[in-house]
Amino acid sequence: MDDLTIDDRFHLLLHKKIMNKTGSTKRRSKKYYKDQYKKTGIIPAPLLLVEKGIMEGRKCSGRPRAIDEQTKRRFIEMVKASCDPSSQGFIFITRKARTIKNYHHWLEQELGRTISLPALRRCVKRENLKFYLEKEDKQDQVPVMHAFKSVPVFALIQVDGCKFQYLRIRDEHGNWQKPQVIEIFDTASRKMFILDFYFTESSLNSVDLFTRFLLSTPLPLQKIGIRPDQAKGFLNLKRPINAINLKHSTPQGFYLAPDFSKAYSPKDKAHLESSHRSLHNFEIRIIKAFEDRIVKTVTEYDFKRGRKEKITVTLLDISLQELRSSTMLSEYRNEHNHTQHYFTEDGVVSAWVPAQKFDDFLSNQADTLNFTPDQVQEYMKYGYRKIKATVSKTRTIRHDKRDYYVTRGADKFSKHKSTPVKISKYKDKLFIFEQGEDGILLGEAIAKKPFDRPPAPEPSPVPPDELDTIIALLEKHNMAVDRPVLVDVFHKGLTLARAEQVLDHNQSRYADYTKKINQPDDRKNQALFNAFMLDCQKSLNTNHVAIYASHGDIT
Known part of the structure; x- marks a missing residue:
């Protein structure tokens, strides 16, 4: 090709370009390239690309397509x-x-x-x-009169649980129980945000999944509709949702709009109910994966639309934790989110990939709200069972034959009359909430004396606050903590850093003081705590070194 003259090279490339064309298309192409060559004296770029096997002349020449x-x-x-x-x-x-x-x-x-x-x-x-x-007319087809309307991404997030039908596993007491999956689901994109195994739709479980959703999902700065089911555990979500709005909502920006489904109205969450049908198919995959743990099968009956149907339920000798530890549920979620499905919107069937549609929406957001673990951990306190109680004028609560002193949020309660509240018990503490169904966390109270026997460990522990850490620090130094006295000094400004500073500064004095006291250990520990309290009170005001009572006099 390089040995040819430019004219011969042009005619050879032109021949290769149009040799497979016929009729007017061939004539027009031939005339076009000849005119270009005659006008410029240069072989057109589309013909040069023919040497490389590129035949898309219109694309390569830079000419626009005939229709945009x-x-x-x-x-x-x-x-x-x-x-x-x-x-x-x-x-x-x-x-x-x-x-x-x-x-x-x-x-x-x-x-x-x-x-x-x-x-x-x-x-x-x-x-x-x-x-x-060429599609045939279907005159007998009735047009769709009623259909679910399409909504934008994040305009409606649905929350509900689905109890398994075909398998049972052992609960913490060794009894056979059907697990269920609680799911958070975006209506527009059909993306499954998060789902996990539980035994019940309790307040604690719903708050646990909700906080994990906040941690794992960037939220756009817009109104976000959230529609949990009417189950009692889900109704408790009104409290953390209200707390989040009070702290993070802005005008024309982020706002969580609670829109709970109506009782006995499955159509309010029909999209999520539809996804639950595939979960029952997923049950069989679990049974197959744990086939070596099958204990036996039993016959049960399923009732749907008034009809009684016999089904076989498989008993698997596994725990809920083992089920969670397997990656099956995350694989099921990823499979759903990254596979194309057919969905119906406005009466029209369309196909899309949920994760792709969701990511396309997020990519157009200039800014998002991302929650930190510290922010989310505070909302776990909303998950425990709540009962009615009263905060007295002296900022104390009488509950279950025990006295509790308000440690956090004491300024929110009146000194002139008692305040009705809702409380949740956690170990030797009380979480105090407003009385309404969407009441937020007001404060915390601690028992006057520690429990003789520590309560059973909670499934979702709340991290200790500053006062809890101070108490643990003093008990580590063999002090008999008088909680009401410590709470009073704590309200006056005692912090963990100040407590550690006082301990470090007076450690040798405390050691000498303990040696001088000729008393039983419990009275020594009480005297040591009183000495520490005296040092703290002085430290909050001046740098004066306190003089302790002689001979361990603590009366």
Whole structure:
């Protein structure tokens, strides 16, 4: 090729370019390239690319397509909508009248410019529109009158649980129980945000999953609708949702709008209920994965729409923790989120990948709200069972034959009259809430004396606060903590850093003081605590070194 003259090279490349063309297309292409060569004296770039096997001349020459993307999109919409009587995108056209010339006329009229008719014919072939042009009329088909309306991403988040039907596992007491999956689900994209195994839809479980959702999902700065089920455990979510809005909501920005489903109205969360049907198929995959742990099978009955159906339930000798430790549920979620599905919106069936649609939305967000573990941990306190109680004028609570002193939020309670509240018990502490159904956390109270026997460990422990840490520090130094006295000094400004400073500064004095006291150990420990309290009170005001009572006099 390099040995040829430029004219010979041009004619050879032109031949290769048009050799597979016929008729007017071949004649027009030949004339076009000859005119270009005669005008410039340079071989056109599309012909040079023929040497490399690139035959897409229009693309390579830089010439625009005969029809642009807007025209192409509108043409496809017209064709598809015109064969569907229920579509609002274009009028319905009978099959005999669905000609390309008609669409050509309407496109030119609508877009106000000349459009190539041969280009539309090529588009029909390239986009496989012949199926729609030749689709038979279905006059007997009733148009869809009622359908779920489409909503934007994050406009509606649904929360509900699904109890398994075909398997049982052992609970913490060794009894056979059906697990269930609680799920948080975006309606628009159909993305499963998070789901996990539980035994009940309790307040603690719903708050646990909700806080994990906050941690794992960046939230756009807009109004976000959230629709939990009407179960009692989910109704408790009104409290943390209100607390989040009070702390993070802004005008024209982030706001969690609670929109709980109505009782006995499955249509309020129909999209989530539909996804639950595939969860029952997923049960069989769990049984297959743990087939070596099958104890036996039993016959039970399932009641649906008033019909009694016999089913076989498999008993698996595994715990809930083992089920969670397996990666099966995360694999199921990833499979759903990253696979194309067919969904119905506004009465029209469409296909998309949930994760892709969700990510496309997030990529267009200038800023998002991301929760930290410290922020989220505070909302775990909302998960425990709540009962009625009263905070007295002296900021104390009498509960279960024990006295509790308010340690946090004492300034929120009146000194002139008692305040009705709701409380949750956690170990030797009380979490204090407003009385309303969406009441937020007001403060905490601690028992006057520690429990003789430590309570059973909670499933979701709350990290110790500053006062708890101070108590643990003093008990580590063999001090008998008088909680009411410590709470009083704590309200006056005692901090963990100040307590550690006082201990370090007076450690040798405390050691000498203990040696001088000729008393039983319990009275020594009480005297040591009193000495520490005296030092703390002085430290909060001045740097004066306190003089302790002689001979361990603690009366």
